[in-house]
Amino acid sequence: MTAALAPWLARWGLALDGPPPLVRYQGLSDSGQVAFVRRGETQAVLKLLPSGGDEARMAAVLAHWDGQGAVRLIDAAPGAVLIERAVPGCDLADVIAAKSDEAATLAACEVMAALRRPAPASEAFRTVGDWGRAFERARQKAIAAGFDAGLIERAGAAYGELLASQAAPALLHGDLHHHNILCGGARGWLAIDPKGVLGEPAYETGALLRNPIETPALCADEAVIAARARLMADRLGYDLRRILGWAFSQWVLACLWAVEDGIAFEPGWLVGPRAAERLFLSA
Numbered sequence: 001m002t003a004a005l006a007p008w009l010a011r012w013g014l015a016l017d018g019p020p021p022l023v024r025y026q027g028l029s030d031s032g033q034v035a036f037v038r039r040g041e042t043q044a045v046l047k048l049l050p051s052g053g054d055e056a057r058m059a060a061v062l063a064h065w066d067g068q069g070a071v072r073l074i075d076a077a078p079g080a081v082l083i084e085r086a087v088p089g090c091d092l093a094d095v096i097a098a099k100s101d102e103a104a105t106l107a108a109c110e111v112m113a114a115l116r117r118p119a120p121a122s123e124a125f126r127t128v129g130d131w132g133r134a135f136e137r138a139r140q141k142a143i144a145a146g147f148d149a150g151l152i153e154r155a156g157a158a159y160g161e162l163l164a165s166q167a168a169p170a171l172l173h174g175d176l177h178h179h180n181i182l183c184g185g186a187r188g189w190l191a192i193d194p195k196g197v198l199g200e201p202a203y204e205t206g207a208l209l210r211n212p213i214e215t216p217a218l219c220a221d222e223a224v225i226a227a228r229a230r231l232m233a234d235r236l237g238y239d240l241r242r243i244l245g246w247a248f249s250q251w252v253l254a255c256l257w258a259v260e261d262g263i264a265f266e267p268g269w270l271v272g273p274r275a276a277e278r279l280f281l282s283a
């Protein structure tokens with residue numbers, strides 16, 4: 001146990017309950033410490049939230065969803081949340097390995113449909129337009145690192161086109177990839193670790209299309225991207241071209257965030273965005 005967890009264990013009457021969760025997603029995350037805990041017979045997860053981080057509004061997001069398609073919020077205070085533990089806790093990367101990519105995509109569609117609801121009027125959240133400012137903010141640094149300047153321009157233009165024509169905004173997870181959707185047994189598949197951002201529901205498909213990040217040969221394959229996009233368009237009722245446009249532009253945006261965070265650029269990052277762009281242009 002670290003010293004940072006101790007005050008929260010005492011405050012909420014918690015006991016550590018086994019080793020910490022296995023962190024399988026090594027993407028761009030400012031997530032704080034996470035611990036499996038128990039309060040009486042209730043199994044839970046204690047998560048510390050860095051001030052000003054992407055997940056700072058997690059409590060408000062989970063409270064809005066109220067356990068529909070996501071883990072339930074048990075308690076919250078500035079700097080930490082206590083949330084429902086998804087048991088057994090396997091994720092959609094496990095589904096790909098055990099069953100198929102199609103099965104994992106179908107499960108993700110169930111979660112996206114469950115989370116799809118209007119944004120709360122009483123809360124202030126960032127917007128996908130706010131996120132898109134990185135196209136200009138990170139442009140020069142990315143080009144200096146070896147990024148294709150033309151790709152940045154085209155992705156930024158696609159992002160702007162979609163922003164200008166987007167449907168009524170919902171409160172989105174913002175990072176709904178395979179490792180953020182866990183099996184909750186009788187509760188079904190549940191989203192964890194939302195960032196909370198306002199945008200049209202079709203925006204939510206982007207993170208799934210560029211993940212799992214640790215299997216680039218899968219998620220960057222043009223045929224896989226196309227199959228996933230068609231399945232989500234069919235199940236969720238979203239326009240296929242918009243799904244592909246968000247996939248392409250968000251993929252480039254995620255790469256720009258990586259450069260901003262000081263991660264060394266690798267040309268292989270651009271294989272997936274280029275595949276998504278080809279599909280977008282032909283849709």
